[in-house]
Amino acid sequence: MSALGGLPQAKLLQWYDENQRPLPWRETSDPWAILLSEILLQQTQVSRGMVFWHRMVEAFPTIQSMADSPVDRVLKAWEGAGYYSRARRLHALSQLVMLPSSEGGFDGSLPSSYEALLSLPGIGPYTAAAVSSIAFSQPHACVDGNIRRVMARQHQLMEPSARDVQSWADQHLVHHRSGDWNQALMELGATVCTPKKPQCHSCPIQTSCRGRDTPTAYPLPKKTKVREVTLWVCVEFDRLGNPIIQQRQQGGLFGGLWGPQLHEGERSDAGNNEVYAGTVAHKLSHRAMTVHVYVSTQISPDSGFNPADVAMSVLDQKIIETASMSRYDSAYTFQKS
Ligand code: SF4
Incomplete structure (x- = not known):
């Protein structure tokens, strides 16, 4: 796949600065609170995620507070959020992070590097990239469904592979504002370049978009077997x-x-x-x-x-x-x- 030249990154960042939704985890620099938001928002709508984020941050304001709690208390606080394995892994993560480094832990602090985050229970490539960039300003590009849709439309691609999307995201990452850049792309996909009614007329990156005349043709919807x-x-x-x-x-x-x-x-x-x-x-x-x-x-x-x-x-x-x-x-x- 050839790189698409001319993606107006500065315009997207400016649009994000002016239009981002006021979400509570954007008002904190606490890596633990940011990690909670990223795990809760997986496969969960933002409005629902917000309710559970407040509940979890209140119940477990620090990694230590979760590590010191029985897993049943974590599951009780998570009740209704679904995908309960996430809560169990989060609890395991908190206990691992609290261990001294001599025992394979992280001395009570969430690690900042992508690789170390990826080694923790329940943390996949998306969460490691999101937390390392948003909480620690590390230059790692996220890929989620929103970013995949934006990329597919920019290039008129029906079924971009995971590798192609990651490569596109890596090429366009704005290193000095990696957390904002990742969030700007996801925000664009969530609020402007939406699956059914994209608002191309108000899109800050419309000038580089090859799919803007027929945006809903890209990408092909993923079939979920139920x-x-x-x-x-x-x-x-x-x-x-x-x-x-x-x-x-x-x-x-x-x-x-x-x-x-x-x-x-x-x-x-x-x-x-x-x-x-x-x-x-x-x-x-x-x-x-x-x-x-x-x-x-x-x-x-x-x-x-x-x-x-x-x-x-x-x-x-x-x-x-x-x-x-x-x-x-x-x-x-x-x-x-
Ligand atoms: S111009 Fe339209 S299709 Fe292209 S990225 Fe913007 S909203 Fe999406």
Whole structure:
């Protein structure tokens, strides 16, 4: 791929200086707060990311505060943000960073180099480039979906490879303002060069754009395969009305979070001493889940947990809500077993 000459970098930076959204993580130079924003914003809308960023910064204002917390507390604070493996890895990262360098850690300070950041749990090339440039002014170019779209349109490319996009980003990086440059390109993609309605007339880099006459033709949309999954669950409650839930095994779906046991497949009807409570639909990035919820009409002799005290996924919260409503609506009398 030949380099596109004439990308008006100064114009884009000026546009960013004048038009950037006032996001809270742009008002801090604390690398930890910046890292939290970058991890939270992966596959999350900015408005939602902002809610969770405030929550996390308040709960864990320093790396040490997270390292000193049990992972369950981190998962509880992360509740609702999705992709819970990110929270578990962040916790592992905080504990590693707090270790002395003699034990392979970083003496309590987030490292500034791209390579050292990349070695930490949960940090991929994007996050390492974003944090090293934004928090530490290191000259590393980010590549994300927004930047890929801007690049594809600038060059009229249908399917630019990851290597081509990285190479384009590297060639055009403004070294003395690397953090601002990376953010300016991403901001342009998020607010002007948007997927469906790009505003080319007000784009600061329109003069170098080959795709501006037919911008939505580039790049081809990525096809995401979504797997349909059907599950069922029977929720039991204890005599205090708390659901019987367990902590899921690490590594699996919703690992480390709490919920009732889910079973794959369909069920034709409720089992003995059960009533059908309703069906819950839930979408993840690669899965469309349909969960048929049943409730046991028997009161469990075991002790349940108050959902407010443990970390639960949004899906599990919906399941418990559906089951709880049914207990009040059901014509069945719930019996002590
Ligand atoms: S001119 Fe249009 S298509 Fe080209 S980068 Fe700007 S907004 Fe995107």
